[in-house]
Amino acid sequence: MSISSKYxxxxxSAPEVKTAFPGPKSQEAVKSLDTVFDARPVYFVxxxxxxxxxxxxxxxxxxxxxxxxxxxxxxxxxxxxALAEVAKSDKMIRAIIDRPALGNFPGKDxxxxxxxLLDVAPKGQDKVWSGLSGADANExxxxxxxxxxxxxxxxxxxxxxxxxxxxxxxxxxxGSPDLAxxxxxxxxxxxxxxxxxxxxxxxxxxxxxxxFKWPKAQFPSYKYPLExxxxxxxxxxxxxxxxxxxxxxxAAAPIAAVLIxxxxxxxxxxxxxxxxxxxxxxxxxxxxxxxxxxEVQTGVAATGKFWxxxxxxxxxxxDMVTFSKKFQSAGYYFHDPEIIPNVAYRxxxxxxGDPARMLLAGAIGAEVKxxxxxxxxxxxxxxxxxxxxxxxxxxxxxxxxxxxxxxxxFIAWSFKDAPLRNQFLSDIKKEGINMGGCAExxxxxxxxxxxxxxxxxxxxxxxxxxxxxx
Amino acid sequence: MSISSKYxxxxxSAPEVKTAFPGPKSQEAVKSLDTVFDARPVYFVxxxxxxxxxxxxxxxxxxxxxxxxxxxxxxxxxxxxALAEVAKSDKMIRAIIDRPALGNFPGKDxxxxxxxLLDVAPKGQDKVWSGLSGADANExxxxxxxxxxxxxxxxxxxxxxxxxxxxxxxxxxxGSPDLAxxxxxxxxxxxxxxxxxxxxxxxxxxxxxxxFKWPKAQFPSYKYPLExxxxxxxxxxxxxxxxxxxxxxxAAAPIAAVLIxxxxxxxxxxxxxxxxxxxxxxxxxxxxxxxxxxEVQTGVAATGKFWxxxxxxxxxxxDMVTFSKKFQSAGYYFHDPEIIPNVAYRxxxxxxGDPARMLLAGAIGAEVKxxxxxxxxxxxxxxxxxxxxxxxxxxxxxxxxxxxxxxxxFIAWSFKDAPLRNQFLSDIKKEGINMGGCAExxxxxxxxxxxxxxxxxxxxxxxxxxxxxx
Numbered sequence: 010m011s012i013s014s015k016y017x018x019x020x021x022s023a024p025e026v027k028t029a030f031p032g033p034k035s036q037e038a039v040k041s042l043d044t045v046f047d048a049r050p051v052y053f054v055x056x057x058x059x060x061x062x063x064x065x066x067x068x069x070x071x072x073x074x075x076x077x078x079x080x081x082x083x084x085x086x087x088x089x090x091a092l093a094e095v096a097k098s099d100k101m102i103r104a105i106i107d108r109p110a111l112g113n114f115p116g117k118d119x120x121x122x123x124x125x126l127l128d129v130a131p132k133g134q135d136k137v138w139s140g141l142s143g144a145d146a147n148e149x150x151x152x153x154x155x156x157x158x159x160x161x162x163x164x165x166x167x168x169x170x171x172x173x174x175x176x177x178x179x180x181x182x183x184g185s186p187d188l189a190x191x192x193x194x195x196x197x198x199x200x201x202x203x204x205x206x207x208x209x210x211x212x213x214x215x216x217x218x219x220x221f222k223w224p225k226a227q228f229p230s231y232k233y234p235l236e237x238x239x240x241x242x243x244x245x246x247x248x249x250x251x252x253x254x255x256x257x258x259x260a261a262a263p264i265a266a267v268l269i270x271x272x273x274x275x276x277x278x279x280x281x282x283x284x285x286x287x288x289x290x291x292x293x294x295x296x297x298x299x300x301x302x303x304e305v306q307t308g309v310a311a312t313g314k315f316w317x318x319x320x321x322x323x324x325x326x327x328d329m330v331t332f333s334k335k336f337q338s339a340g341y342y343f344h345d346p347e348i349i350p351n352v353a354y355r356x357x358x359x360x361x362g363d364p365a366r367m368l369l370a371g372a373i374g375a376e377v378k379x380x381x382x383x384x385x386x387x388x389x390x391x392x393x394x395x396x397x398x399x400x401x402x403x404x405x406x407x408x409x410x411x412x413x414x415x416x417x418x419f420i421a422w423s424f425k426d427a428p429l430r431n432q433f434l435s436d437i438k439k440e441g442i443n444m445g446g447c448a449e450x451x452x453x454x455x456x457x458x459x460x461x462x463x464x465x466x467x468x469x470x471x472x473x474x475x476x477x478x479x
Numbered sequence: 480m481s482i483s484s485k486y487x488x489x490x491x492s493a494p495e496v497k498t499a500f501p502g503p504k505s506q507e508a509v510k511s512l513d514t515v516f517d518a519r520p521v522y523f524v525x526x527x528x529x530x531x532x533x534x535x536x537x538x539x540x541x542x543x544x545x546x547x548x549x550x551x552x553x554x555x556x557x558x559x560x561a562l563a564e565v566a567k568s569d570k571m572i573r574a575i576i577d578r579p580a581l582g583n584f585p586g587k588d589x590x591x592x593x594x595x596l597l598d599v600a601p602k603g604q605d606k607v608w609s610g611l612s613g614a615d616a617n618e619x620x621x622x623x624x625x626x627x628x629x630x631x632x633x634x635x636x637x638x639x640x641x642x643x644x645x646x647x648x649x650x651x652x653x654g655s656p657d658l659a660x661x662x663x664x665x666x667x668x669x670x671x672x673x674x675x676x677x678x679x680x681x682x683x684x685x686x687x688x689x690x691f692k693w694p695k696a697q698f699p700s701y702k703y704p705l706e707x708x709x710x711x712x713x714x715x716x717x718x719x720x721x722x723x724x725x726x727x728x729x730a731a732a733p734i735a736a737v738l739i740x741x742x743x744x745x746x747x748x749x750x751x752x753x754x755x756x757x758x759x760x761x762x763x764x765x766x767x768x769x770x771x772x773x774e775v776q777t778g779v780a781a782t783g784k785f786w787x788x789x790x791x792x793x794x795x796x797x798d799m800v801t802f803s804k805k806f807q808s809a810g811y812y813f814h815d816p817e818i819i820p821n822v823a824y825r826x827x828x829x830x831x832g833d834p835a836r837m838l839l840a841g842a843i844g845a846e847v848k849x850x851x852x853x854x855x856x857x858x859x860x861x862x863x864x865x866x867x868x869x870x871x872x873x874x875x876x877x878x879x880x881x882x883x884x885x886x887x888x889f890i891a892w893s894f895k896d897a898p899l900r901n902q903f904l905s906d907i908k909k910e911g912i913n914m915g916g917c918a919e920x921x922x923x924x925x926x927x928x929x930x931x932x933x934x935x936x937x938x939x940x941x942x943x944x945x946x947x948x949x
Contacts, residue, residue, distance in 0.1 A: 049823035159687040203672035217629040220650040353519035
């Protein structure tokens with residue numbers, strides 16, 4: 010029995026569109042919601058009680074096959090019964106109502122919960138620090154990186170100088186040093202102030218926010234299909250690595266860490282090659298900086314491996330790997346004990362994560378392992394990619410640069426411009442598919458991990474139906 | 480029947496200390512936990528299953544009367560049955576396992592959940608934006624403030640110039656302008672990068688982190704008892720307000736917002752007067768800046784009113800009020816529609832809060848209202864303050880500057896130095912009281928909202944028992 014049939018015996022067999030998009034009840038609800046909450050970005054108002062597996066139902070009774078999945082963050086389908094069991098457990102109830110200050114008063118089950126996150130740690134990582142969102146995870150990783158960088162510089166002493174303690178309260182050096190995180194054009198790492206300083210995908214994410222004047226480099230732009238342009242793409246890797254080298258040499262402030270998504274997601278599903286990531290690893294080691302792999306969107310089996318960067322087997326392993334979204338909990342994995350700040354209470358806050366969400370993350374990881382969902386996603390992704398590749402040959406004007414071969418269901422393609430992409434996203438909803446875009450001209454597929462061949466058939470039929478009208 | 484008896488028929492009648500602090504099982508558990516998680520700040524490992532009402536139990540079977548309450552963040556006692564009902568509800572289970580991207584796909588119960596937060600909004604506020612922690616709430620408020628400031632400057636146009644859109648991607652002005660938030664010496668607003676730039680209580684919170692070079696002012700330091708030093712304290716208010724005026728006049732970068740705790744908590748339980756806060760309100764209005772009231776620690780009835788700044792009735796109301804901790808959910812209240820960014824997707828992220836935690840916040844607010852816990856806390860606080868005041872007269876060397884009269888159970892006092900304070904915090908644990916410090920030389924009481932006279936009797940008896948040995 011397929012995993013989706015096992016989890017979801019009552020999953021709809023097909024989308025069902027009953028109204029225009031959005032339906033009248035959604036429109037009414039949005040109007041009302043907007044009086045208390047900014048409802049301008051709402052697609053539709055969902056009925057989560059009726060949503061099931063890969064299908065999201067709205068308040069008008071429309072049933073959509075969901076390949077956007079709450080911006081890539083529903084792991085195992087709507088109302089997954091295995092997760093519902095965890096949500097009903099006494100442990101979860103206590104995690105909700107007796108939320109601890111985890112760093113001061115952990116509970117007797119805290120170690121078990123943390124171990125459940127470590128059970129699916131990326132290769133080479135054996136420690137974790139917990140946070141609350143992808144942006145939070147990245148900023149916590151930055152903090153660890155800066156503390157590590159300065160600690161090494163002062164010879165691992167645990168005493169701070171009077172001058173450091175005094176100047177930091179004035180937001181001045183040396184207590185508050187001028188250090189940087191290097192990120193890449195088109196990157197998305199979050200929208201808090203330090204993460205926004207590393208996010209470079211769209212102006213709307215950060216207009217009017219003060220920022221740290223941190224440097225950037227270029228993320229490779231490959232020619233597709235990859236196998237037909239290997240020489241050009243190798244040159245592109247070299248060009249972009251040289252820019253990173255230059256950034257280190259010309260840095261106005263020391264670069265403590267390089268931050269990268271193995272696949273830039275919000276920025277357009279731009280994939281990095283193994284050679285590029287290994288080159289980056291080598292440069293960071295040469296320059297004494299950390300390598301932070303942002304797996305907020307790529308993590309948790311969507312690419313066919315639990316962590317996307319495991320496709321590349323770079324060596325040594327990244328220094329930190331950040332996570333959130335499909336894992337429902339957030340934080341960073343690491344392995345070097347020197348990344349634990351040298352004095353207690355430096356990496357600290359009231360809650361230090363949310364045990365309720367960590368408990369859920371542990372259960373998600375266990376389900377993925379138990380059902381070998383990585384292999385399942387790889388299999389379904391291969392099936393889906395081939396069907397899309399065939400469509401790309403049939404409709405070459407509308408499926409450009411198909412990306413994500415051998416990367417599970419983490420698949421995207423481009424249209425020739427933004428208006429056409431937007432038209433497509435609007436038209437595909439009329440066919441009962443909830444899909445999201447990325448960058449200006451691309452669409453990204455982000456189904457759950459229980460998306461199977463039968464769903465891929467429905468999806469590709471709907472895509473072809475729309476493209477045939479263009 | 481008292482509220483604690485109603486909620487907690489099986490609440491222990493007194494603390495019970497069976498082992499040294501921390502006990503052998505705690506020590507063993509910490510040693511093990513430390514292999515996967517930074518356990519250096521752990522006080523003890525708790526048994527939340529056995530904890531009940533105002534009492535926290537550890538894995539050694541010690542039972543502590545808890546007047547620290549997870550760093551001021553347990554609202555209604557451990558294992559509160561009313562909150563347990565909410566945690567078991569179908570709505571909660573769905574909020575946990577079908578976590579939405581709330582800005583794009585709200586559920587049919589989203590408005591009701593948001594309304595439940597608004598039901599306890601501070602006077603003058605009627606809108607809310609949701610986040611995940613106190614630091615997150617403050618940074619979200621900063622974002623709204625900066626967007627508001629620049630939007631007003633460009634005449635509320637919804638178009639950005641090409642130059643703005645280009646420069647923001649380079650982290651340069653005018654797209655990323657040089658703007659500031661003014662905060663106060665000894666303030667604590669969080670430990671992310673922008674909030675850390677406004678936090679000025681202890682070096683350990685932010686050493687080695689790059690910061691925004693934002694200005695600071697001085698928070699009043701009053702002489703106690705307040706009623707005996709009203710003239711000096713009025714002068715102190717004027718002196719500190721003049722510093723704020725100067726900060727605006729001499730600002731290197733425009734100040735978009737002033738951020739203040741009505742009672743600086745982590746920084747030492749420093750109370751602000753009505754005159755100071757009203758003066759601040761007047762200055763912000765004169766200079767076209769927003770006033771952000773950080774009620775992360777002071778909010779949710781601990782001072783006898785639902786929001787601490789409601790004691791002062793400043794006019795007009797603050798522009799934003801941030802919350803977290805005892806509310807379990809986080810975010811900011813506001814009222815001016817101009818604080819909603821002028822274009823969709825500017826204040827946005829994947830989750831836009833956590834409906835599971837928002838559902839709990841709504842239930843906490845409803846319980847506080849239904850049981851009039853604000854009035855109960857005011858009554859108990861008055862009782863407790865009087866007993867402590869009597870102890871202060873009996874032990875004047877060990878209870879200095881008793882603070883929190885007419886502020887519910889939000890009470891603190893100082894010792895003559897840090898070693899003595901630390902000794903007291905160690906000794907009081909041996910009497911079965913879990914208590915926390917603030918600043919270098921003070922202790923702060925942060926019991927739950929169901930802390931009653933009988934608990935106050937136990938607490939003050941333990942305090943006296945310790946002080947009598949000094």
